[in-house]
Every structure is written in C-alpha cells, then in structure tokens.
Amino acid sequence: MEVELLAHTGLAADMPAVPGCTEADSVVIYAISQCYRARPNPNMIRHCLERGHHSVFEHIHFTFAVRGISRACLAQLTRHRLASYTVESQRYCDYTKKPVDFVQPDTIAGEAAERYRAFIEQAQDCYRDLRAAGVPPEDARFVLPQATMTNLVFTMNARELMHCFKLRLDPHAQWEIRELFARVRDLVRERAPLTFAARAAEEEL
Amino acid sequence: MEVELLAHTGLAADMPAVPGCTEADSVVIYAISQCYRARPNPNMIRHCLERGHHSVFEHIHFTFAVRGISRACLAQLTRHRLASYTVESQRYCDYTKKPVDFVQPDTIAGEAAERYRAFIEQAQDCYRDLRAAGVPPEDARFVLPQATMTNLVFTMNARELMHCFKLRLDPHAQWEIRELFARVRDLVRERAPLTFAARAAEEEL
Amino acid sequence: MEVELLAHTGLAADMPAVPGCTEADSVVIYAISQCYRARPNPNMIRHCLERGHHSVFEHIHFTFAVRGISRACLAQLTRHRLASYTVESQRYCDYTKKPVDFVQPDTIAGEAAERYRAFIEQAQDCYRDLRAAGVPPEDARFVLPQATMTNLVFTMNARELMHCFKLRLDPHAQWEIRELFARVRDLVRERAPLTFAARAAEEEL
Amino acid sequence: MEVELLAHTGLAADMPAVPGCTEADSVVIYAISQCYRARPNPNMIRHCLERGHHSVFEHIHFTFAVRGISRACLAQLTRHRLASYTVESQRYCDYTKKPVDFVQPDTIAGEAAERYRAFIEQAQDCYRDLRAAGVPPEDARFVLPQATMTNLVFTMNARELMHCFKLRLDPHAQWEIRELFARVRDLVRERAPLTFAARAAEEEL
Numbered sequence: 001m002e003v004e005l006l007a008h009t010g011l012a013a014d015m016p017a018v019p020g021c022t023e024a025d026s027v028v029i030y031a032i033s034q035c036y037r038a039r040p041n042p043n044m045i046r047h048c049l050e051r052g053h054h055s056v057f058e059h060i061h062f063t064f065a066v067r068g069i070s071r072a073c074l075a076q077l078t079r080h081r082l083a084s085y086t087v088e089s090q091r092y093c094d095y096t097k098k099p100v101d102f103v104q105p106d107t108i109a110g111e112a113a114e115r116y117r118a119f120i121e122q123a124q125d126c127y128r129d130l131r132a133a134g135v136p137p138e139d140a141r142f143v144l145p146q147a148t149m150t151n152l153v154f155t156m157n158a159r160e161l162m163h164c165f166k167l168r169l170d171p172h173a174q175w176e177i178r179e180l181f182a183r184v185r186d187l188v189r190e191r192a193p194l195t196f197a198a199r200a201a202e203e204e205l
Numbered sequence: 206m207e208v209e210l211l212a213h214t215g216l217a218a219d220m221p222a223v224p225g226c227t228e229a230d231s232v233v234i235y236a237i238s239q240c241y242r243a244r245p246n247p248n249m250i251r252h253c254l255e256r257g258h259h260s261v262f263e264h265i266h267f268t269f270a271v272r273g274i275s276r277a278c279l280a281q282l283t284r285h286r287l288a289s290y291t292v293e294s295q296r297y298c299d300y301t302k303k304p305v306d307f308v309q310p311d312t313i314a315g316e317a318a319e320r321y322r323a324f325i326e327q328a329q330d331c332y333r334d335l336r337a338a339g340v341p342p343e344d345a346r347f348v349l350p351q352a353t354m355t356n357l358v359f360t361m362n363a364r365e366l367m368h369c370f371k372l373r374l375d376p377h378a379q380w381e382i383r384e385l386f387a388r389v390r391d392l393v394r395e396r397a398p399l400t401f402a403a404r405a406a407e408e409e410l
Numbered sequence: 411m412e413v414e415l416l417a418h419t420g421l422a423a424d425m426p427a428v429p430g431c432t433e434a435d436s437v438v439i440y441a442i443s444q445c446y447r448a449r450p451n452p453n454m455i456r457h458c459l460e461r462g463h464h465s466v467f468e469h470i471h472f473t474f475a476v477r478g479i480s481r482a483c484l485a486q487l488t489r490h491r492l493a494s495y496t497v498e499s500q501r502y503c504d505y506t507k508k509p510v511d512f513v514q515p516d517t518i519a520g521e522a523a524e525r526y527r528a529f530i531e532q533a534q535d536c537y538r539d540l541r542a543a544g545v546p547p548e549d550a551r552f553v554l555p556q557a558t559m560t561n562l563v564f565t566m567n568a569r570e571l572m573h574c575f576k577l578r579l580d581p582h583a584q585w586e587i588r589e590l591f592a593r594v595r596d597l598v599r600e601r602a603p604l605t606f607a608a609r610a611a612e613e614e615l
Numbered sequence: 616m617e618v619e620l621l622a623h624t625g626l627a628a629d630m631p632a633v634p635g636c637t638e639a640d641s642v643v644i645y646a647i648s649q650c651y652r653a654r655p656n657p658n659m660i661r662h663c664l665e666r667g668h669h670s671v672f673e674h675i676h677f678t679f680a681v682r683g684i685s686r687a688c689l690a691q692l693t694r695h696r697l698a699s700y701t702v703e704s705q706r707y708c709d710y711t712k713k714p715v716d717f718v719q720p721d722t723i724a725g726e727a728a729e730r731y732r733a734f735i736e737q738a739q740d741c742y743r744d745l746r747a748a749g750v751p752p753e754d755a756r757f758v759l760p761q762a763t764m765t766n767l768v769f770t771m772n773a774r775e776l777m778h779c780f781k782l783r784l785d786p787h788a789q790w791e792i793r794e795l796f797a798r799v800r801d802l803v804r805e806r807a808p809l810t811f812a813a814r815a816a817e818e819e820l
Contacts, residue, residue, distance in 0.1 A: 030621055071276075
C-alpha cells in the first residue's frame with residue numbers, strides 16, 4: 001500500500017499565515033475568527049475541539065493518492081459518504097494487457113501462502129481464458145478476487161477525517177483500512193498539527 | 206437477483222390522500238401546496254417536474270431489499286452517496302458455514318461457462334482451505350471473487366432515484382445495475398405514478 | 411408554532427409488521443436482520459443503539475409540516491444539511507395581499523411587548539409603503555424582521571433526528587428550536603418507540 | 616458586499632504542477648490520470664466536462680470570506696447543502712455594542728429610500744430599547760430586518776460551484792446572490808481556468 005498526499009487546502013496567494021501556524025491550520029483559525037469577530041489566535045482551534053464545534057474543520061480538505069489496496073478495503077473506504085472518490089474502473093480495464101497485483105494478508109503465511117498464491121494464479125488464468133473466449137472485460141472481472149489491488153484518489157475534509165480516525169484506527173477495525181488511515185493521519189498531522197493535535201485525537205479515541 | 210420493496214413513505218394516520226392519488230404522490234403534493242400556500246392539486250407534480258423544481262421529490266423515500274447481486278454491482282451501487290445502505294458483511298460471515306452463491310453473466314456461456322464454474326469451485330475450495338489453516342474469515346474472503354452474491358437493504362429518495370434512473374438505465378450502463386434499477390423503477394412507479402411519470406422519466410433519459 | 415406529522419416510512423403493502431412492533435420500528439428491524447442473516451427480533455434495535463450502529467436508523471424518515479416559526483428559527487433549522495426542506499418563499503409572496511404574522515418571544519413582556527408590537531406595525535407599514543412605491547416583493551421583504559412567521563415542510567431520517575435531539579433539546583439551545591424538536595420528538599416516539607426509546611435518548615443527552 | 620478568496624486546494628509541497636496549468640487544475644488532472652492509468656494531460660479536463668464526468672471536480676475546494684450580505688441572501692446561500700458554512704451568530708452578538716449595517720437594494724431609491732432608511736433607524740432603536748428592558752440578545756434580534764448585514768466563511772467544491780453558477784447566475788436569480796456568485800466565479804476562474812472554462816460554463820448555462 002502506498003498513500004501519498006496529493007493536495008490540500010492552502011491559503012490564497014495574498015493571505016498571510018497566522019504566525020507560528022501552518023497554512024491549513026491558519027484557514028481554520030481565519031474561519032473561526034470571522035465567526036466571532038475576534039482576532040485570529042492559534043488557541044481558537046483547541047477551544048473548538050474541546051467544545052465540540054467541529055463544523056469549522058470542514059473548511060480544510062486533503063486529497064490522497066492511494067495505490068495497492070484490495071477491493072475489500074476499497075469497499076469499506078467508500079462507505080464513508082462525506083468524501084469524493086475517483087477510482088480506477090475494473091469495468092474498462094483489460095487485465096490481460098495491464099498488470100494486476102494482489103494484496104496478501106499477513107495471516108496467510110507458510111503453506112497457506114502457497115495455497116493462496118496458487119489460487120491467485122488460477123484467477124488470472126481464468127480471467128485470460130474468459131477474455132480469449134470473447135467475454136468482455138466488464139464480465140471477465142467477475143472472477144477477480146477481493147484481493148485484487150486497486151488505485152484511487154480520495155478527498156476528505158478534516159472533520160470527516162477525525163470521524164474516520166475514531167472508527168478506523170480502533171483495534172477492532174480491519175487491518176488494511178487501519179493501516180490506510182494510520183498513514184493518512186501521519187500525513188495530515190504534519191500539515192495541520194493544531195487541528196489534528198495528538199491529545200485531542202486521543203480524546204476522540 | 207431479487208428486488209423487493211420493503212417500505213416507503215406513506216401518509217400519517219390522520220392525513221387523507223389527495224383524491225385520485227397514491228399516498229406517496231400525495232406527500233409530494235402536500236409539500237408543494239404548503240410552499241405556495243395553494244390548494245393541493247395533482248398537477249403540481251407535473252409542474253415541478255417540468256420546471257426542474259426537483260427538491261420536493263426528496264420528501265418521499267423507498268426502501269429495497271436486494272438479494273443476489275454481485276460484489277461488482279454492489280460497488281457500483283454504493284457509489285451513490287445520497288442513500289442509506291445496510292450490507293451483509295463478508296468480514297464476519299464464515300462462508301464454510303453459510304452457503305455462498307455466485308452471479309454468472311450471460312456473456313459467459315458454453316465452454317466458457319464450464320471454465321467459469323470450475324473456477325468458482327476452486328475459489329470455494331481455497332476459502333475452505335484457508336479457514337482450515339486458521340486464517341480468519343476477514344482475510345479468507347480475499348479469495349472470494351467479484352461474482353460473490355451479496356444481500357443488502359438500501360433507501361433512496363425519489364429525486365436521487367430519478368438521477369440514478371438517468372445514469373443506470375442508460376444502454377451504456379453495466380447490465381447488472383441496469384437490471385437492478387429497471388426493477389426498482391417498476392416498483393416505485395406503482396407507488397408514485399405521478400412522480401415517476403413515464404413521460405417525464407423518458408424526457409430525463 | 412404548529413408541528414404536524416405529515417408522513418413517515420411505513421411497510422410495503424405485503425410486508426407484515428414484526429409482532430408487537432410499529433411499522434417504522436419494523437423497517438429498522440428488517441434492515442438489521444438482513445444484514446446479519448438472522449430472524450427479525452425487536453431486541454435488535456436496542457443492540458444497535460448500544461453498539462453505536464446508527465446507520466440502520468437512516469432507513470426510516472419522517473416528514474413534518476411546520477407553521478408559525480420565525481425566520482430566525484428557520485435559519486437554525488436549515489443548517490442541518492442531512493434533511494430536505496420545502497420552504498414558503500418570501501421572495502414571491504406579496505405580503506400586502508397575504509396575511510403575515512410574527513413570533514413574539516416570552517422574554518418580551520409588559521412595556522417591552524407594547525414597544526415590540528408597535529415596531530411590528532411599523533415594519534408592516536414600511537413594507538406596504540415600499541410596495542406602493544413600486545419596489546418588488548423580493549426587495550420590499552428586506553424590511554421584514556426575523557420575527558416574521560414562516561411555514562415549511564421538512565423530512566429527516568431517524569439517525570439525523572437523534573443527532574438534532576442531542577443538540578437542540580439541550581438547555582443551551584434557543585427556546586424556539588428547542589420547542590420545535592420537543593414536539594418532533596413526541597411525534598416520532600409514538601411511531602417508532604423502540605428507535606426513539608426514552609432510555610437511549612437520555613443516554614444520548 | 617465583499618467576497619474574498621481565503622483559501623483553495625493546492626498541490627502538496629513535493630508535487631509539481633502539470634506544465635502550463637495552475638495548481639488547482641493540476642489536482643483535477645492528477646485525479647483523472649490516476650483513474651485511467653494515463654499520463655497527466657490538460658485536455659483531460661475538457662474531456663470530463665464534455666462527457667459529464669463531473670465527480671472529478673469534487674477534488675478541488677475553494678473557501679470564501681463574505682462580508683456584508685443580507686440575511687435574506689444568507690438564507691438562499693445556505694440552502695446549498697453540499698458546502699460548509701461558518702456564520703457569525705446573531706444570537707450571541709449584542710448589537711448595542713457592535714455596529715450593525717444594512718443592505719439597501721437598488722430598487723429602493725428616491726423617496727422610498729428615505730422611508731427605508733427611517734425604518735432601519737426604527738429597527739435599531741427598537742433593538743436598543745428591548746435590550747435596555749432586559750430582553751436577551753437572542754430575542755432582541757427578532758426585530759432585526761432581513762436587510763441586516765452578515766459575515767460568513769464558506770467552502771464549496773468545484774462541482775457544486777458549477778451547479779450554483781448554473782442556478783444563481785441565471786437572470787431569474789435574486790440580484791444579491793447573483794452578484795455573490797458572479798464574484799465567486801471570477802475568483803475561481805483565475806485559480807482553475809480549465810475547470811471553470813468560459814465555454815464549458817456557458818454551455819452549462
């Protein structure tokens with residue numbers, strides 16, 4: 001799995017950052033200060049986090065390029081409806097021409113791993129055979145397993161990210177989506193350290 | 206594929222239907238009449254359809270129980286974010302105990318169909334082998350193909366249904382989701398014939 | 411203020427209610443039972459409430475006709491984005507022809523009340539004078555105060571209603587929207603007593 | 616009315632812009648190229664606009680500080696639910712301490728303008744009298760007219776902006792929200808000229 005921060009909210013060219021703050025945190029602070037007709041102040045973020053005024057965190061967005069997650073993980077991710085997704089379509093991809101890779105869970109080890117890899121080969125063989133028999137890609141993909149790797153770009157605002165961290169960084173969450181959001185969290189904390197403050201995030205959890 | 210109408214918006218016990226109209230259409234008419242301080246009138250629906258005042262159609266919702274669609278189709282369906290989904294989880298299902306079925310596209314026929322069914326057997330064998338080797342269900346499911354049948358309940362309002370009909374009843378849409386929304390359309394037209402009027406729906410298309 | 415339940419989710423004609431349950435609660439139970447491939451059981455609702463599985467409560471919707479709230483209250487209500495609104499337009503209403511009423515807060519009493527009512531008269535006089543001078547209704551309404559009564563129809567699902575009850579039944583909420591949601595709560599509890607269980611609702615608060 | 620671009624989506628520090636493109640347009644192009652496994656190319660934007668693949672335009676967001684619109688205009692703006700708003704609260708503002716200004720429509724001229732300004736004085740006097748009589752700010756504001764100026768910050772993605780331009784730049788739209796979105800359009804076109812291409816925008820209209 002690769003998770004890359006592709007883009008995020010930054011200040012307009014003529015707007016200065018709040019002293020000592022990143023651009024993303026500054027956007028949140030400016031929104032709060034407008035609301036209260038008060039001078040921008042970094043403490044405003046902590047104040048809103050503590051009081052549960054979470055709507056101000058919707059003003060900053062983060063866009064990620066994700067490569068190499070399973071279709072199983074994708075299905076979980078896209079259940080979060082307050083986000084935007086651009087996903088590589090299996091329907092139009094002819095996997096006899098493009099390489100296709102597969103995620104292998106850590107719990108599948110030793111002999112089970114050999115069994116698993118042999119099956120993955122069978123799936124690819126069957127896909128090729130169906131295509132050779134004239135089955136269109138959109139139907140040949142019916143044999144592709146949940147393990148099939150997929151790529152996507154998604155955009156989410158900071159409020160929804162906080163909500164996802166709460167649900168998906170929980171020890172009961174599935175390992176793959178937990179890893180995805182752990183990486184996402186590290187990427188956004190660097191750009192908006194006040195918004196995604198460690199202490200506040202832990203309280204959430 | 207089975208698509209059943211489980212529930213839909215109806216009038217409160219003490220509200221009479223607009224004469225000659227179904228309960229669902231009456232709800233839309235009442236909303237419009239409130240907005241314009243005018244007497245309820247069935248023609249109001251046609252008027253709103255023609256003028257593009259589509260928000261009034263958000264007041265009526267329809268809930269469907271869907272059984273036997275592929276995971277591929279599920280992934281397409283759940284991309285529609287203005288809806289509510291309750292989906293059977295593959296993560297907690299142990300398919301060595303519960304039966305699992307698979308969708309077979311019509312384009313996979315003759316020898317290809319034999320090849321396809323043999324592969325489906327291989328997938329089930331591999332799932333069982335992995336479970337026997339101690340792999341948990343949430344990871345064993347990585348071998349389940351996109352063809353795996355799934356069940357779900359979803360709820361959508363009439364405005365979003367109209368939007369889906371436009372996109373998914375198009376000849377370029379994938380056959381399985383086209384069939385799903387064709388059945389959905391027949392079910393909702395019976396309950397809200399003015400809202401989902403044939404003429405208006407065709408104009409949309 | 412008048413709040414009337416206009417419509418709500420009911421079972422399709424051929425679906426029986428879960429024994430001992432209302433139609434709305436039955437819809438939630440059916441959605442849960444589908445998800446777990448288990449027999450419908452009224453306890454499923456309590457189970458989901460306690461575990462925080464709130465998405466199943468999105469399957470039932472309630473539609474209200476509200477008459478006689480202030481524009482101030484309307485502005486607060488429509489900030490809840492997960493709902494559908496049909497609002498009487500001030501822009502097209504000519505209030506020299508239609509009666510216009512005004513909300514009077516309880517805190518405005520005694521002499522202040524006389525002062526208030528005199529001002530309301532001034533506002534209506536000014537509206538009429540502007541209309542007489544040829545100002546169109548959409549601009550004459552600029553003099554209408556926040557107290558101006560308005561009518562609307564809104565639809566919200568049970569999950570979002572629970573969220574609104576938490577925010578708007580709080581003692582710190584404004585009195586008018588608190589009264590609105592107190593009435594809404596009484597109306598929905600009658601139709602979905604398990605979903606809006608007193609105990610669970612209090613825990614939320 | 617003042618409309619200022621406060622922030623918008625920009626590329627992450629280590630991502631180069633697509634040659635000849637702004638940062639915002641580059642984000643859209645990267646999302647599309649990921650989806651099709653194709654090399655980033657400025658023509659991809661026109662292609663998506665023409666084919667109606669609008670979801671890719673959800674990846675870029677724009678945040679505006681708006682000062683001096685009427686409450687009437689605010690009510691229209693916030694009906695767009697696919698956006699984030701941080702609005703100055705009238706409920707907690709004591710307008711005996713902070714200055715309050717009022718929008719005056721162009722149609723109110725000559726003698727009507729004198730009548731209008733006299734009424735605005737009456738509204739302010741009444742507000743002060745009510746406050747002096749002990750009425751709390753949240754209830755005293757009931758006398759404030761729709762003309763009362765308000766400030767807010769809002770964030771919207773490019774897809775929803777296109778939708779608003781279609782509705783709100785229409786000659787039938789109210790003059791104040793038309794002016795608001797005309798300024799918004801000029802601001803975003805500069806940052807994302809391919810996404811908000813003049814030709815495409817006109818076709819939409």
